[in-house]
Amino acid sequence: MHPKDLRRSLIRVMPLLVAGLTILVLLIYYQQVTRIKHTTFKNLVLENQQRALASLDQLLTPVSTNLSIVAEWLKEEMPRAGEIERLNARLIPILKEIPQVASAVIASDEGAEYMLQRTQGGWLTRVRESHEGTNRFQWSRWSTAREPVEQWNESTDYDPRDRPWFQGALETAEPDTLFWTSPYRFFSSGQPGLSVARRITREGTSRFLVVAFDVLLADISALTSNLVAEDDGIAFALTADDQIIGVPRDTQFETEAAIQEAMLTPVQSFSVPIVRQAYATWSDDGRPVATPFRVRGMDDSKDWWASVWDYGMGNQSLWLGVAIPEPALVKRMGGPWLGIPAAILATGLILLLVTLWLVRKTGKSEGEQLLPGSALFLSGDTDDDPANILQETIQRGESEFLEFKSTLRWNFKAGRTGKEIELAWLKTVAAFLNSGGGLILLGVNDQGDVLGLDNDGFANDDALLRHVENLVAQHLGSVHFPAIQSRLFTVAQKQVLAIKCGVAQQPVFLKQGKAEDFYIRTGPASRSLSPSEVLTYLEMRKVQR
Template identity: 35%
Template sequence: MFPIADLFRLRPRNVRTRLLRDLTLVIFVTSGAIVALAVSSASKAERSTARAHIERASTQAQQEFRTRMEPVDRRLRLTWEWGKAGLLDSKDRPTTLAKLAPVLEPLPMVTALIIADSKGHEFLVSRDRNADGEPEGWVTRTSGLHESKGQLLRERWSEQRQLVEKFWIDLPGYVPTERPWFVGAVSSASDDEIYRTEPYQFFERKQLGVTESMRWTPVDGNTHVVAFDLLLGDVFAVVSEIEVSEGGETFLCKSNGDVFVPYRARRPGEPAREPQHVFVDPAKTGSTVIERAVAAWLEAGGKTDEPVRFRAGDVSGWAGFRLVNPLSGIWMGVAVPEPEIFGATIDWTPQLIVIIALVLLLGLLPAVTIVRKYSHQLKDIPKQLIGPKTFERDVQELIARGEGPTLEFKSTVRMNLKTQKFGKEIELAWLKSATAFMNSDGGTLLIGVSDDGEVLGVEHDKFDNEDKCRLHLKNLVNQHIGAEFSRLIRFVVQPIDAKTVVAVQCERSAKPVFLKAKNKESFYIRSGPSSVELSPREVLEYVNRRT
């Protein structure tokens, strides 16, 4: 990566920078001319068109969110029905766990299921997870036992719900009947009403979340409450997956305008941070679109679902807000740039098309001249695109060049050739290189090729077929890098001399990419032919310099 100032030197240090400088100038001038002509010649869309568009987008996003949340409400009511019918006895923990585990299993958003009563008894069920975050059993927490001596009983159970271990823990100050979900459910107007808390800090996790709860009161008068805990980070993940347009933004915010950003655990050496900091001022989200959309909403009075118009830099846009149900006090915002609303309605006249064609032609001529000027120097830049039809030729050319800043060889996907066993460290090794490429200038991984360039194939990995191989690769990327970055990684799996080779092509990411493994997030970049891990301070400096 080079400093921005180097781009404007009379003679930058390397061919990449010089080529980038010249082509950037050509593209900037050409695009500027096209945008200026488009803005001056395109007709103004009617305000009612924008309002109708953003209202449809907001309603669509709200409906999709409700659809995704519906299974949570449905299973909460099912558990409540069981409780009313006397089918849940927290004293019989194995039997109760056997009933509640299937309720939780298909609900990844629900981090814990709780049953409590007004006498202070509580039974909590949650998923037990390994170092990679994968579920591997169950954890229960019980309070109010006669033999507890003020402590809570924690038990770990296998996937088949067999008891593995149990031990006593202290949670000073924890009283189930004083938690907001219990107090709220007890004060609800009726038993069949779902009470939803505002965001609050979970007592043991120390993270922000919301809880849905319902109550019932048996004939003995001892009020019972069933509750589902949801981390706000998981709710945010659902919202962020809702796409309203290619360049639009979907986000969560409070009535005062604070915007929710995902919670990141504190790294070693960092000062302690309060969990409520996940709600931040819109200016600190890093998104100008969100910042200006929220500002316009607040200027209009806030707490309204009326569409508002905003301006972010040179682009105008529209935003709509809907009170998220079932999360009281939280709003879901949808912001869409104006060009995406009016693009289909702009009246591109034949004259404008001719002018744009001329501008493009004028921009193409100097671009061709620049490319020809640097053509003899471009041999030093490794080939990044591998075509399915020219796979063998392209791979052989890359192998002949050898490893470098944008090319690396790996022998297998998961097999440790020394031990002849599958090894997680083998998978993490190539995932580390992939994140380093994405955090640098992009690059290509050839899996099934030894360090000295010999084609070994990935047959040692013992995949049943190429589709199973691709699926395994994609799952690893989703698990350890993140599904949001999968669009930047392309897998090509084809044979070379009867040996299957996997080409992993990684594009440069505009956002920092972290490798998640063993409850740790690591940041890598390329340094020559190697991948180097940066410290937290170095990551901050590198990201600021890179952007």
């Protein structure tokens, strides 16, 4: 082709090529920004969800905990319902500390009952010593635990043994099991609420008591109506069968009467549109737990992001939902991303791709990067003396990715082998596997002194390594073997066992009998997570991957 013709062709093609590349870069940028925005939105929603769950836990956990304390006292003392002052002296101080308990009730299998109810001016008790031959209850109003200011009698067909809390506790398989009722209306106040109850058997007899604490749904609504407010969001609570028991922040619920009217409304007909729409979207998506989702097009055309979590209470559970408008999430991110110039976006995209390439190229766990040479001497792929590498590693001291243990199983204080010593380093193995990996050196104390493994009393090296393998299989699971490497070294004529942990592909639980614990590394220590924290941690790790 003649150079001039070639130049013309380039002149025609280059604008199209530049335009095409520009459009391609913008499309790629838009996709990347959308993905990042959505991931960030989900994380922000989960962050609010966690705060809401913690608040609900602070409301309900003290109720069940203190009920168990009272139940243990009743088991020891077994007071009669007529010992009003004695019961008041025990229960009033407890209820003062947990204002979310509206009333406490103790009833026997013979129909005797003692009830303590909180009032604006003090306390109210209702007592019947026995149902035999009478349906009369004695009411007393108290200013203190020992000074009644008013008393009267009332005849009623009420029998505590017919109430949901008594019937539920009666049906539990074990007497000391806590039972949460479904929402129902309390007999004395007529207000809707939940009760948690426990059956207590009289030792040596078939007689028993049931003790219960009552929580008003209005208190759950008081909680949900104040959650997620800083992000212009809302929170709501539902029963397992999708009835409202916690209303969101909304001007229509500024009076107690409005809140009471909304209680136990089916969510499909609830008066707050975003709650109905979020519930419908959640149901259409298969009711995912702790998985944020987008709620499209409300009346004001704003999209929302929501999440629903299953809050377990033993035999019962409830749904706790949060929803946040997308503009509020964008504000939390720092402004409208689409206004950034295209050139900066393209540069950012290139930098992102380079970063991803570098990450793939390096491809090592954090633990291996902070412990150079550990992977090499464990695999034997180095010309350096392994003992020298080990000494250098010990001199670094313990860290997030390196831990020392004096022995494999020998308890120096007790002068014997101990299972607790084995579980101590297995806990660290589990924490490394669940975090960024790391290295454990057995036979080295906290000060970095090499003690060796002679006290552990193994016949030979093979017996020691087989024992370690069996412990890992028993307490962590054989499925995690690919992420664990072990090797014995001799340093100053003393043996040291090095256990290198990678990052496990699946969650690792430390099994002790029927118990299973989940550990992660937090600095130079291993920490156990609660079940709710485990779910959050695994979700966050999934997002980071």
